[in-house]
Amino acid sequence: MKTVWETYDAETREKMEAFSKDYRTFLNRAKTEREFVRETIRLAEENGFQEIGRTKGPWKRGERLYAVNRGKNVVLYVIGERPIEEGINILGAHIDSPRMDVKQNPLYEKDGFALLDTHYYGGIKKYQWVARGMALHGVVVKKDGTAVDVVIGEEDDDPVIGVSDILVHLAAKQMQKKAAEAIEGEQLNLLAGSIPAKDEKKDAVRKYLLNLLKEKYGIEEEDFVSAELEAVPAEKARNFGIDNSMIMAYGQDDKICAYTNLRAILDVKTPARTSCVILVDKEEIGSVGATGMESRWFENTVIELLDGYGKADLVTLNRTLSNSRMLSSDVSAGLDPNYAEMFEPKNSAYLGRGICFNKYTGARGKSHANDANAEYLAKIRRVMDEEKIVFQTAEIGKVDEGGGGTIAFILARLNMDVVDAGIPVLNMHSPSEISSKADLYEGYRAYLAFLNRMD
Numbered sequence: 001m002k003t004v005w006e007t008y009d010a011e012t013r014e015k016m017e018a019f020s021k022d023y024r025t026f027l028n029r030a031k032t033e034r035e036f037v038r039e040t041i042r043l044a045e046e047n048g049f050q051e052i053g054r055t056k057g058p059w060k061r062g063e064r065l066y067a068v069n070r071g072k073n074v075v076l077y078v079i080g081e082r083p084i085e086e087g088i089n090i091l092g093a094h095i096d097s098p099r100m101d102v103k104q105n106p107l108y109e110k111d112g113f114a115l116l117d118t119h120y121y122g123g124i125k126k127y128q129w130v131a132r133g134m135a136l137h138g139v140v141v142k143k144d145g146t147a148v149d150v151v152i153g154e155e156d157d158d159p160v161i162g163v164s165d166i167l168v169h170l171a172a173k174q175m176q177k178k179a180a181e182a183i184e185g186e187q188l189n190l191l192a193g194s195i196p197a198k199d200e201k202k203d204a205v206r207k208y209l210l211n212l213l214k215e216k217y218g219i220e221e222e223d224f225v226s227a228e229l230e231a232v233p234a235e236k237a238r239n240f241g242i243d244n245s246m247i248m249a250y251g252q253d254d255k256i257c258a259y260t261n262l263r264a265i266l267d268v269k270t271p272a273r274t275s276c277v278i279l280v281d282k283e284e285i286g287s288v289g290a291t292g293m294e295s296r297w298f299e300n301t302v303i304e305l306l307d308g309y310g311k312a313d314l315v316t317l318n319r320t321l322s323n324s325r326m327l328s329s330d331v332s333a334g335l336d337p338n339y340a341e342m343f344e345p346k347n348s349a350y351l352g353r354g355i356c357f358n359k360y361t362g363a364r365g366k367s368h369a370n371d372a373n374a375e376y377l378a379k380i381r382r383v384m385d386e387e388k389i390v391f392q393t394a395e396i397g398k399v400d401e402g403g404g405g406t407i408a409f410i411l412a413r414l415n416m417d418v419v420d421a422g423i424p425v426l427n428m429h430s431p432s433e434i435s436s437k438a439d440l441y442e443g444y445r446a447y448l449a450f451l452n453r454m455d
């Protein structure tokens with residue numbers, strides 16, 4: 001099977017390299033869902049998108065619109081030539097990633113250290129998240145409603161924080177434990193300080209840190225209750241491999257698909273069918289919450305669009321959704337040569353072989369799989385071939401090993417055709433995920449082809 005590399009000429013490789021550089025820069029600015037939304041709005045507005053509500057319909061072909069939900073969930077539309085109720089071409093990805101969230105009552109002092117207690121977010125191998133530099137990103141909302149943005153650990157001179165691990169010399173007992181138990185959830189405590197406040201008898205280190213937070217950010221201990229502080233890896237996105245062919249970065253699940261979705265819709269000009277990109281929060285914890293895919297917010301934005309044409313009724317909404325098509329853009333598990341026995345080689349995703357379509361992703365007997373329609377896959381194949389897009393198909397690991405969920409089934413519930421289509425990564429859900437630059441660029445090309453050509 002051909003790799004993307006063999007199909008690219010020098011000029012395309014240059015474009016790929018430039019695209020991957022933009023991607024790395026974007027990742028470094030957008031490690032959290034809130035930051036991803038902020039950067040998305042910035043790029044969207046630079047590219048002529050206007051917020052729905054500030055602009056009134058009926059909109060003309062090529063008009064560009066967006067809407068934001070609670071700063072953590074964003075949707076973009078480019079109006080098509082045909083009436084919206086004939087269906088929308090939708091790309092969807094999630095912008096949340098595994099991490100450690102600071103608890104609501106986090107701060108304590110022990111043995112001369114101040115620590116922040118965390119509750120990890122999403123599925124992680126906890127042993128991968130200790131003994132490394134973490135940055136703290138998020139927002140503290142004070143009782144009067146003012147929000148204080150916090151980013152500690154991104155500038156070169158910034159301090160980082162992190163969870164300690166026991167030295168190997170004292171780890172005999174730990175090393176006998178199962179990997180799942182070697183680090184317990186309640187051991188994920190971030191070391192945050194060690195200077196005692198002067199003339200304090202009790203909890204002097206804790207008090208010093210509180211004074212510092214007050215001074216620097218104007219926040220009190222009680223303000224942690226209404227804060228969202230996320231500890232994420234402090235490293236920057238890097239080129240990877242001696243041949244410079246890959247990217248190593250935190251949060252590529254699923255920001256690699258979210259970014260390529262976003263770039264695709266920014267480059268859509270005057271589509272036949274209305275184009276849409278929906279970027280959601282909370283996928284890693286089950287797509288719940290008002291900013292997750294299970295929220296009705298997305299449908300609400302479709303109604304708002306229809307309202308711009310005086311057609312905000314349930315019949316038109318249902319017709320629109322039923323006629324729509326979607327690529328659920330979520331990363332696929334790339335075949336890892338160190339663990340090849342977990343994969344079935346004919347039906348695995350390989351780095352460098354292009355965007356990957358997963359007809360189903362469920363575990364053990366396709367449980368909870370979206371299992372897309374053959375007719376829909378045939379249409380997609382045709383578009384991909386006509387646009388000379390390199391693609392592959394895969395499932396997640398061997399039949400009785402793998403499986404995983406995405407947002408596909410939630411949109412399929414609205415009675416539209418949906419299939420998972422994502423970029424393969426190695427090290428998924430670790431602090432340093434690996435992708436191929438070739439798949440990154442080919443993914444963008446595939447998403448753009450879908451928006452422009454899918455009928």
Ligand code: MN
Nearest residue numbers: 253254330331
């Ligand atoms: Mn994902």
Ligand code: MN
Nearest residue numbers: 253254284429
């Ligand atoms: Mn994931």
